[in-house]
Amino acid sequence: MTLPATAQATAPQILARCRDLVRPALTQAVRRLHPWPAEMAAFSLGWSEVGGRPVPGPGAGSHGKGVRQALTVLCAEAAGGSAEDAVAGAVAVELIHTFSLLHDDIMDGDETRRQRPSVWKAYGTGPAVLTGDALFALAVETLADSGNVHSGAAVRHLAGTLNDLVRGQAEDLLFEARPWTGPEAVSPQEYRSMAGHKTGALLGCAAGLGAVLAGAPAATVDALARAGRHLGVAFQAVDDLLGIWGDPQVTGKPVHSDLRRLKKTYPVLAAVSADGPAARRLVALLTSGDPLDDTAARRAAELIEEAGGRSATLAEARHHLESARDSLGSVPLAPAAVGDILTLLPFLVDRRM
Amino acid sequence: MTLPATAQATAPQILARCRDLVRPALTQAVRRLHPWPAEMAAFSLGWSEVGGRPVPGPGAGSHGKGVRQALTVLCAEAAGGSAEDAVAGAVAVELIHTFSLLHDDIMDGDETRRQRPSVWKAYGTGPAVLTGDALFALAVETLADSGNVHSGAAVRHLAGTLNDLVRGQAEDLLFEARPWTGPEAVSPQEYRSMAGHKTGALLGCAAGLGAVLAGAPAATVDALARAGRHLGVAFQAVDDLLGIWGDPQVTGKPVHSDLRRLKKTYPVLAAVSADGPAARRLVALLTSGDPLDDTAARRAAELIEEAGGRSATLAEARHHLESARDSLGSVPLAPAAVGDILTLLPFLVDRRM
Numbered sequence: 001m002t003l004p005a006t007a008q009a010t011a012p013q014i015l016a017r018c019r020d021l022v023r024p025a026l027t028q029a030v031r032r033l034h035p036w037p038a039e040m041a042a043f044s045l046g047w048s049e050v051g052g053r054p055v056p057g058p059g060a061g062s063h064g065k066g067v068r069q070a071l072t073v074l075c076a077e078a079a080g081g082s083a084e085d086a087v088a089g090a091v092a093v094e095l096i097h098t099f100s101l102l103h104d105d106i107m108d109g110d111e112t113r114r115q116r117p118s119v120w121k122a123y124g125t126g127p128a129v130l131t132g133d134a135l136f137a138l139a140v141e142t143l144a145d146s147g148n149v150h151s152g153a154a155v156r157h158l159a160g161t162l163n164d165l166v167r168g169q170a171e172d173l174l175f176e177a178r179p180w181t182g183p184e185a186v187s188p189q190e191y192r193s194m195a196g197h198k199t200g201a202l203l204g205c206a207a208g209l210g211a212v213l214a215g216a217p218a219a220t221v222d223a224l225a226r227a228g229r230h231l232g233v234a235f236q237a238v239d240d241l242l243g244i245w246g247d248p249q250v251t252g253k254p255v256h257s258d259l260r261r262l263k264k265t266y267p268v269l270a271a272v273s274a275d276g277p278a279a280r281r282l283v284a285l286l287t288s289g290d291p292l293d294d295t296a297a298r299r300a301a302e303l304i305e306e307a308g309g310r311s312a313t314l315a316e317a318r319h320h321l322e323s324a325r326d327s328l329g330s331v332p333l334a335p336a337a338v339g340d341i342l343t344l345l346p347f348l349v350d351r352r353m
Numbered sequence: 354m355t356l357p358a359t360a361q362a363t364a365p366q367i368l369a370r371c372r373d374l375v376r377p378a379l380t381q382a383v384r385r386l387h388p389w390p391a392e393m394a395a396f397s398l399g400w401s402e403v404g405g406r407p408v409p410g411p412g413a414g415s416h417g418k419g420v421r422q423a424l425t426v427l428c429a430e431a432a433g434g435s436a437e438d439a440v441a442g443a444v445a446v447e448l449i450h451t452f453s454l455l456h457d458d459i460m461d462g463d464e465t466r467r468q469r470p471s472v473w474k475a476y477g478t479g480p481a482v483l484t485g486d487a488l489f490a491l492a493v494e495t496l497a498d499s500g501n502v503h504s505g506a507a508v509r510h511l512a513g514t515l516n517d518l519v520r521g522q523a524e525d526l527l528f529e530a531r532p533w534t535g536p537e538a539v540s541p542q543e544y545r546s547m548a549g550h551k552t553g554a555l556l557g558c559a560a561g562l563g564a565v566l567a568g569a570p571a572a573t574v575d576a577l578a579r580a581g582r583h584l585g586v587a588f589q590a591v592d593d594l595l596g597i598w599g600d601p602q603v604t605g606k607p608v609h610s611d612l613r614r615l616k617k618t619y620p621v622l623a624a625v626s627a628d629g630p631a632a633r634r635l636v637a638l639l640t641s642g643d644p645l646d647d648t649a650a651r652r653a654a655e656l657i658e659e660a661g662g663r664s665a666t667l668a669e670a671r672h673h674l675e676s677a678r679d680s681l682g683s684v685p686l687a688p689a690a691v692g693d694i695l696t697l698l699p700f701l702v703d704r705r706m
Binding site: 174 | 385386387389390456459460461462478479480482483485486487489490491493494497498504505508509511512513515516518519520522523524526527
């Protein structure tokens with residue numbers, strides 16, 4: 001059932017409306033793949049189990065909230081277009097998001113994703129590389145062949161994003177080998193730039209694509225894309241908080257999962273760069289040469305909080321959320337759609353906290 | 354030095370002219386990447402060693418013959434455009450070619466490429482996945498941002514190719530697990546379809562992109578793309594012959610390399626499907642359960658020849674080369690450029706035989 005777009009809709013209703021609109025085109029796109037990568041893509045999207053058996057029940061297809069596709073649809077409406085204008089863009093963005101999760105899990109060696117094995121773990125590295133490539137190609141084709149008069153501009157918008165994504169992933173991978181302290185240490189500013197490329201770019205693209213496909217003027221596209229980027233960085237900050245203090249029941253990851261893996265996330269980098277006694281004790285723990293066990297991870301989380309890493313990350317998330325709101329207010333937009341976007345913002349960032 | 358396009362130029366001169374035209378734009382495109390994937394891309398293109406040290410001497414950058422970029426340039430000229438029209442397309446095609454070698458080497462577990470370690474072997478699997486993604490994104494961006502009035506059509510042309518490439522690679526990977534005989538065996542026809550997707554598509558794209566960027570009518574684009582696809586399949590047939598009977602000094606691969614790995618290539622599949630006494634002895638050898646040693650591989654090569662696999666593959670190559678010539682003759686084209694293409698054809702297919 002498709003609900004009308006009204007300012008009174010709740011966040012779950014808004015997300016469901018956009019998902020219902022985009023799902024048929026997304027399903028149709030994935031069906032155009034060779035059956036083997038199509039099966040792996042469906043697994044990755046949460047539509048099926050390993051082997052291709054469909055996931056039963058009403059939950060099928062609601063893997064993830066569909067934030068990106070919703071943003072594309074709502075930004076097309078905000079820019080004065082129709083939700084239908086945005087469908088090809090929303091499909092492309094979901095395909096690129098899935099591609100990037102798939103390949104990032106290979107690069108990061110992550111064995112689980114959303115409480116299931118990651119694609120490379122379930123199907124092998126080679127097939128997972130292939131499926132990512134297939135999703136990437138399908139995203140470009142979906143947008144290029146959409147028949148929308150603005151599809152050329154939309155492909156250009158997507159292409160720039162793809163390069164940002166790769167840049168962000170390169171930066172993130174290189175962070176791993178760098179020290180926690182000294183002139184080679186990763187600064188919170190560098191982390192912010194990486195998050196802008198890796199997470200901000202795709203949400204910025206999701207928002208901007210909606211506006212491009214609606215035929216919006218450059219200033220509107222820029223304002224919406226900027227809002228999306230800020231939302232993406234806020235989103236990443238919240239993810240970083242959840243990676244340390246999130247409830248495993250909700251996140252699907254072990255408690256303190258990012259700390260155990262000595263992952264360089266914003267809360268840790270902000271704490272280390274604070275350079276007080278708690279920061280120094282934290283550095284000693286992180287550089288002891290061992291992976292952190294339960295006790296050490298719990299102690300590290302306490303020290304990060306004591307050194308101000310948790311509050312700095314919360315401030316970072318709030319700052320970017322505020323900047324997203326400012327961007328939305330900087331150009332004339334359709335009020336009902338902006339109302340929907342504003343309804344989503346806190347829901348997305350305050351999730352699971 | 355850029356030579357003028359004349360029907361009198363030799364194949365190496367034609368390839369050098371196109372390479373000289375495309376190289377600055379290709380170099381500039383790769384420089385736009387993050388430095389890390391840029392280094393791996395330069396290694397993969399034969400421009401530098403592991404670690405980034407440039408390959409010295411005049412040979413630098415002539416890694417591979419540059420067949421694909423030459424085809425794009427010559428097809429733009431054949432369709433009545435200028436060589437300059439084609440440059441962005443030639444760059445995109447070389448980037449996609451490099452991307453596909455890089456990811457295919459991961460999927461196939463190939464540890465060497467052109468007598469050097471493959472990228473995943475030299476830099477690790479994750480970084481190689483990343484570099485392939487970077488090249489893929491860069492190809493789309495280069496074409497989308499080229500400023501050519503036909504860039505939208507060019508991106509659509511490329512996007513269709515990308516999906517064919519993935520399909521061909523999926524088919525090829527699935528062949529590995531299938532038996533040599535019985536109803537599940539890979540037929541020579543299935544192999545032909547795979548080669549059409551995996552090798553034909555990119556050469557077809559190279560040719561078609563030149564015509565698209567020159568603003569050629571659909572019939573001209575189709576004829577040139579068809580010629581490129583036939584050339585690609587002929588090329589693959591020759592590669593398959595070289596994988597069995599090629600001189601290791603020239604191919605850079607061990608003698609009988611494809612046979613040792615029990616690779617399902619056209620000569621073997623054609624021999625097996627011939628179903629005579631030699632074919633049956635060949636099947637016994639291939640299904641003995643062991644990787645082939647020197648003696649067994651030499652014996653297998655003899656049996657393939659005896660069962661007609663070698664001559665069938667040569668006939669296949671000649672047939673597709675002839676079809677490529679027919680396609681070139683099916684529409685009005687600029688004679689000088691067609692002369693150059695016809696000069697290249699035998700040079701490309703008869704290489705190293």
